[in-house]
Amino acid sequence: DITNSAMSIAGMKELVDLEGFFISEMESYTAALKNKIDVMESLLHEVQSKREISRRNPEEFVSHPLNAFSLIRRLHEDWTQAELLMLNHVGLEHLQAIETGLDEAQPTDNDLDDAIAGIIALQQFYNLQPSDIANGLLMGKQYNTSLTTLNCQALANACMNFNYDKYALNWYKAAVEHYNHDRDGQVYREVFDFRLPDLYINYTSALVTKGFRKAAWKVLQDVADLDATLWLLRKDIYEVGKSMFLILRLSHHHGSMYWLSSVSQTSQHLSCHYEQNTSEFLRIAPLKVETLSLKPHIVLYHDVIYDSEISKVKNISLPSLKSPLRIIDAVDYNLKLAQIRDDHQSPLSLRIKDMTGEDVQEDSDFQIDNYGICGFRNFHTDNIEMQDQTAELGDRLTSILFFMTDVVQGGAFAFPNLNLTIWPQKGSALVWRNLDHRMQPNKDLLHVSCPVVVGSKWTLMKWLHERPQMFSRPCTTERKFKSHDESIN
Numbered sequence: 498d499i500t501n502s503a504m505s506i507a508g509m510k511e512l513v514d515l516e517g518f519f520i521s522e523m524e525s526y527t528a529a530l531k532n533k534i535d536v537m538e539s540l541l542h543e544v545q546s547k548r549e550i551s552r553r554n555p556e557e558f559v560s561h562p563l564n565a566f567s568l569i570r571r572l573h574e575d576w577t578q579a580e581l582l583m584l585n586h587v588g589l590e591h592l593q594a595i596e597t598g599l600d601e602a603q604p605t606d607n608d609l610d611d612a613i614a615g616i617i618a619l620q621q622f623y624n625l626q627p628s629d630i631a632n633g634l635l636m637g638k639q640y641n642t643s644l645t646t647l648n649c650q651a652l653a654n655a656c657m658n659f660n661y662d663k664y665a666l667n668w669y670k671a672a673v674e675h676y677n678h679d680r681d682g683q684v685y686r687e688v689f690d691f692r693l694p695d696l697y698i699n700y701t702s703a704l705v706t707k708g709f710r711k712a713a714w715k716v717l718q719d720v721a722d723l724d725a726t727l728w729l730l731r732k733d734i735y736e737v738g739k740s741m742f743l744i745l746r747l748s749h750h751h752g753s754m755y756w757l758s759s760v761s762q763t764s765q766h767l768s769c770h771y772e773q774n775t776s777e778f779l780r781i782a783p784l785k786v787e788t789l790s791l792k793p794h795i796v797l798y799h800d801v802i803y804d805s806e807i808s809k810v811k812n813i814s815l816p817s818l819k820s821p822l823r824i825i826d827a828v829d830y831n832l833k834l835a836q837i838r839d840d841h842q843s844p845l846s847l848r849i850k851d852m853t854g855e856d857v858q859e860d861s862d863f864q865i866d867n868y869g870i871c872g873f874r875n876f877h878t879d880n881i882e883m884q885d886q887t888a889e890l891g892d893r894l895t896s897i898l899f900f901m902t903d904v905v906q907g908g909a910f911a912f913p914n915l916n917l918t919i920w921p922q923k924g925s926a927l928v929w930r931n932l933d934h935r936m937q938p939n940k941d942l943l944h945v946s947c948p949v950v951v952g953s954k955w956t957l958m959k960w961l962h963e964r965p966q967m968f969s970r971p972c973t974t975e976r977k978f979k980s981h982d983e984s985i986n
């Protein structure tokens with residue numbers, strides 16, 4: 498079973514399997530029901546064919562002894578059998594299988610809220626229109642997928658709950674637009690318990706709340722004949738206005754959209770650029786390294802972690818990926834992480850030693866991240882608060898960020914103060930130092946992992962701490978620091 502499923506794309510593969518399981522169980526259940534119906538239909542056919550004569554003249558019918566006898570026998574015996582046949586609940590094992598699957602692995606209210614919050618964050622960060630998102634158009638890129646009325650309605654209701662009235666309006670509008678595309682009236686009504694009037698009630702109530710009374714009235718004008726409630730609603734909007742109308746607002750389900758508030762606070766300042774960085778490309782054998790910034794020194798290595806290493810890291814960490822606590826003002830949103838240990842003699846650790854010129858012996862932990870729906874990491878530096886540092890390790894001196902996947906869209910890594918954006922490229926690694934030569938934190942190294950739009954973003958993070966570098970990186974004078982940095986180049 499998986500928890501917090503919206504927080505890791507890689508973990509969500511299990512949900513695809515779960516739905517596949519439900520589908521096949523429902524197919525088997527349907528086949529069992531069909532079989533039962535087939536048997537009943539042949540029985541019906543049999544008795545109906547004899548019925549015509551008896552129905553026309555019952556008395557004449559039973560005046561024949563063979564008819565009279567067989568009627569009595571049929572009623573006494575065959576119809577008992579028929580009732581047993583009808584009573585027989587077929588396919589119960591498939592129902593049971595689905596019930597167990599739901600009990601054990603169904604996404605929770607929190608999961609749905611995380612998924613909703615992801616879509617809303619996507620909309621907010623990248624300033625997208627609900628109708629575009631609903632049509633599968635994400636930042637100018639058309640995908641072959643879209644949202645149904647039910648999806649749009651769920652997003653709209655959630656926005657309403659969260660007092661994102663303006664967003665709610667556009668999602669309701671998208672819901673209404675999509676109703677004409679994807680409705681199968683009976684399935685919507687009888688299976689999904691969808692009521693078109695409720696959608697219009699919510700939509701127009703949102704419009705009225707935002708002061709668009711006339712627009713609400715207009716919307717209802719076309720649909721008021723669908724339902725008496727809508728007709729009354731239109732009348733109310735016209736005659737009475739806002740006050741009594743609000744009473745009609747349906748109560749929505751309340752979840753813990755714990756992080757949308759932080760999203761809205763930060764999105765204005767977010768700096769995620771779309772142009773590719775085009776600084777010069779240096780080839781230094783055996784590692785390809787690109788200098789992105791001289792002061793502070795930031796470099797990008799290419800092809801520095803191998804596919805085989807990447808698969809191994811992913812396989813080891815997938816079962817241990819955990820989501821961070823749901824707290825307001827968290828840095829991590831919709832992502833899961835795991836810590837793994839590596840031998841300091843492993844080829845990867847030795848390569849890190851080559852890349853940084855630093856001692857890797859005492860820092861054997863790696864952090865693996867897999868991002869979820871619109872997962873991102875908000876502004877932060879990698880420095881550790883003084884009170885949280887250990888005496889043996891001290892602060893995080895060097896950050897080495899390996900990109901283990903390309904990301905189809907979004908998910909850039911940016912240093913906003915340096916106006917520097919790095920796009921995840923499978924096999925590359927970004928290296929920077931969080932402390933200057935006086936071992937003071939440098940605020941310019943504030944960074945952010947922008948929301949992933951499409952793709953499963955995997956990164957591997959390695960921190961080399963300050964204290965173990967006592968000898969590899971003496972920090973007493975600026976001269977020594979410089980000579981060290983030159984050795985990276």
Ligand SMILES: O=C(O)CCC(=O)C(=O)O
Binds near residue numbers: 946956958
């Ligand atoms: O995964 C990323 O893109 C960034 C990770 C990061 O900044 C961190 O873990 O501190």
Ligand SMILES: [Fe+2]
Binds near residue numbers: 877878879944
């Ligand atoms: Fe970081």
